[in-house]
Structures are given as C-alpha cells and as structure tokens.
Amino acid sequence: MTKNKTILLAAGGTGGHLFPALALAEELKQFKTTIHLVTDIRCKKYLTKNLPVTTHIIDIHLKMSGMLSKIKSILQLLLACIKALFLIKKINPDVIVGFGGYPSFPPMFAAKLLNIPIIIQEQNCFLGKSNRFFTKSAKIIALSYENKKNIDPEHRSKTLVIGDILRRSIKDLSKKTNFNAKKTFHIFVVGGSQGAKIFSTLIPNVLKKLRESNPDIKISITQQVANIEKEKLAELYESLNLEYELSDFFHNISEIYDKSQLVISRAGASTIAELSYIGLPAIFIPLPHAMENHQYFNAKSIADGGGGWCYKQSNISPEILAHKINELISDRTLLIKASAKLLNRKTDGAKYFADTILKKI
Numbered sequence: 001m002t003k004n005k006t007i008l009l010a011a012g013g014t015g016g017h018l019f020p021a022l023a024l025a026e027e028l029k030q031f032k033t034t035i036h037l038v039t040d041i042r043c044k045k046y047l048t049k050n051l052p053v054t055t056h057i058i059d060i061h062l063k064m065s066g067m068l069s070k071i072k073s074i075l076q077l078l079l080a081c082i083k084a085l086f087l088i089k090k091i092n093p094d095v096i097v098g099f100g101g102y103p104s105f106p107p108m109f110a111a112k113l114l115n116i117p118i119i120i121q122e123q124n125c126f127l128g129k130s131n132r133f134f135t136k137s138a139k140i141i142a143l144s145y146e147n148k149k150n151i152d153p154e155h156r157s158k159t160l161v162i163g164d165i166l167r168r169s170i171k172d173l174s175k176k177t178n179f180n181a182k183k184t185f186h187i188f189v190v191g192g193s194q195g196a197k198i199f200s201t202l203i204p205n206v207l208k209k210l211r212e213s214n215p216d217i218k219i220s221i222t223q224q225v226a227n228i229e230k231e232k233l234a235e236l237y238e239s240l241n242l243e244y245e246l247s248d249f250f251h252n253i254s255e256i257y258d259k260s261q262l263v264i265s266r267a268g269a270s271t272i273a274e275l276s277y278i279g280l281p282a283i284f285i286p287l288p289h290a291m292e293n294h295q296y297f298n299a300k301s302i303a304d305g306g307g308g309w310c311y312k313q314s315n316i317s318p319e320i321l322a323h324k325i326n327e328l329i330s331d332r333t334l335l336i337k338a339s340a341k342l343l344n345r346k347t348d349g350a351k352y353f354a355d356t357i358l359k360k361i
Contacts, residue, residue, distance in 0.1 A: 163347025
C-alpha cells in the first residue's frame with residue numbers, strides 16, 4: 001500500500017499569504033495526502049474548524065527599528081527556527097510549500113537545513129523578501145503574475161505561472177450580473193486582512209459628499225473596521241440614514257461579494273484574485289508602504305486592463321472618490337465593462353499547482 005504523501009504549507013502574517021495556502025489544501029485533500037500548516041498567531045482567527053490541515057503555530061514578530069528591537073528580533077527569529085526544526089523533523093514532510101510573509105521563514109529555513117524539497121509561491125507582482133531568500137533552493141517558483149522583474153535570471157528557468165489560487169467558497173460564487181439593479185447600491189469597503197485605518201476617515205466623508213450632491217441616492221455599505229472605531233462609524237452612518245454592517249473581519253465574505261456592486265479596497269493579490277474570478281469591479285487605493293510598492297503594481301495592472309480604477313493614497317480625497325462613485329452609480333455600463341475585463345483575466349491555479357506538487361514528489 002502506497003504511503004500517503006505529507007505536505008507542509010508555510011504561510012503567515014496576513015490573510016493574503018494564508019488564503020492561497022488554504023485554497024491549495026482544499027485541492028490537495030482530494031488526493032492521498034496528509035497536510036500540515038505552519039502559521040503565526042495573527043492568522044489564527046482565519047482558521048475555521050473544518051479546514052483539511054493540521055495547524056501549528058510558531059509565533060514571531062519582527063521589529064527592525066532601533067538596535068534593541070533588532071537584537072530582540074534576531075533572537076526571536078533564531079528561537080523560531082529552532083522550534084521549526086524540531087517540528088519539521090517530527091512531521092517529516094515530503095515537500096514544503098512557502099507562500100511568503102516573514103512567519104514562513106523559520107519552517108522554510110528548517111526545511112532547507114534538513115534537505116527537504118522546497119517550493120515557493122508568490123501571489124504579487126514582485127517576490128517578497130522571504131520567498132526571494134529561497135529562490136536558489138526552490139525546486140519550483142510558482143507565480144500568480146507573469147512579472148519576473150526581481151527574480152535573478154539564473155533562477156527563471158524554475159518559474160511556473162500558475163495564475164490565482166482561490167478558496168472553494170469563492171469558486172462556488174456565480175459571476176456578477178446585478179449591476180443594473182434599481183435597488184440599493186451596495187459598496188463593500190475592505191482593507192485587506194489587517195484592515196485599513198484610512199478608510200475609517202475617508203469613507204464617511206465620501207458618503208457625506210454623495211448625500212450632499214445626490215440626496216436621493218440609495219447606498220448601503222459593508223465595511224471592515226477596527227473594533228475601536230466601530231461605534232464612531234456607526235453613529236456617522238446612522239446620521240446619514242445608511243444601511244451598514246461593520247466588522248473587523250468577515251468570515252462570510254462570499255455572501256458580501258454576492259450582494260455588492262462595487263468594492264473599495266487595498267490591492268493585495270488575494271483580493272484582486274477573488275474579484276477577478278467573479279467579475280466584481282473595485283476602486284483600489286494601494287497600501288503605499290507595501291514591499292517594493294507591489295500593491296500599486298497589482299492594482300495598476302488591473303486598471304490598465306480596464307478592470308477597475310486605481311488611486312494613489314497621496315492623491316485621493318473625499319471629493320475625488322465621491323465623484324467617481326457617483327459616476328459609476330449613474331452609468332452602470334462602466335461597471336459592466338469593468339466586470340467583463342476582470343472575467344477575461346480569471347484563472348484557477350489551485351488544481352494546476354496541486355497536480356504539479358504531487359508530480360514533483
């Protein structure tokens with residue numbers, strides 16, 4: 001009898017790194033595989049009970065501002081690598097797949113020391129630091145985007161463009177068709193898995209401007225917001241007589257996508273992948289301090305293709321954003337055209353990636 005293959009997934013820091021790992025686990029569970037996941041404490045809230053993985057938490061927080069913080073971070077990283085070494089020796093995986101984020105570094109480094117085959121997967125236009133560290137050791141460098149700008153030429157022969165990796169709950173959604181509905185226009189404001197403080201001040205002012213310019217406009221809003229800001233935003237939206245739903249994280253995101261006509265968002269790769277799959281247009285305001293400005297390039301690739309709109313945070317204002325939203329509400333054909341462009345780039349790399357990993361081991 002053939003022994004089940006054991007696959008270890010390493011992802012953490014943000015949902016953008018974790019969700020593709022979970023999507024791959026969903027695909028791999030259909031085969032004779034035992035799947036383990038190493039992540040950190042920040043991603044624990046995304047781990048529901050029905051996941052097809054055995055989860056291990058190796059928590060790590062790196063802070064490189066100031067000499068004392070750097071020393072503490074180096075010691076913490078060393079300790080995390082030692083913990084990962086013992087864990088991986090116990091699990092003895094056939095392969096480790098790293099999805100980036102610095103919490104993925106300790107298990108990947110431990111796997112490298114133990115000569116366990118390494119595969120890396122990058123969701124963004126640019127390889128992140130952790131993934132870039134392992135390009136030489138990796139057997140495969142799996143990419144969601146074809147862009148290979150910061151991959152050394154000597155490693156490009158190992159690259160494989162697999163497209164986006166999506167969870168089953170997203171793939172089960174129907175493509176968007178409700179842009180012309182005369183009922184309430186629903187906007188979903190999401191700042192990525194870690195939220196976005198700027199939206200807590202920007203969006204209320206945008207909605208005020210919309211109300212002033214068009215008092216009869218019917219808008220409802222679902223917004224990701226830090227718990228500490230919920231009460232303030234609730235009062236503001238009550239005063240504007242708006243339907244609203246506020247939370248620091250939404251486990252029912254597929255339901256929210258289903259009822260929304262427009263998203264206002266950061267430009268993480270996972271968000272873009274999900275919106276592309278169902279054809280839901282967005283106004284992107286990329287995180288300005290993202291590594292190598294990758295969120296801007298993620299969003300620009302969508303905007304250049306006609307699938308959405310991109311504004312730099314330094315250039316956005318309530319007036320500009322209110323004007324754009326009003327334009328989209330008034331002329332729904334703009335949303336229909338953007339939806340069609342998004343659907344043209346729709347991919348499903350989970351099965352392809354799972355098949356590739358199984359063949360490799």
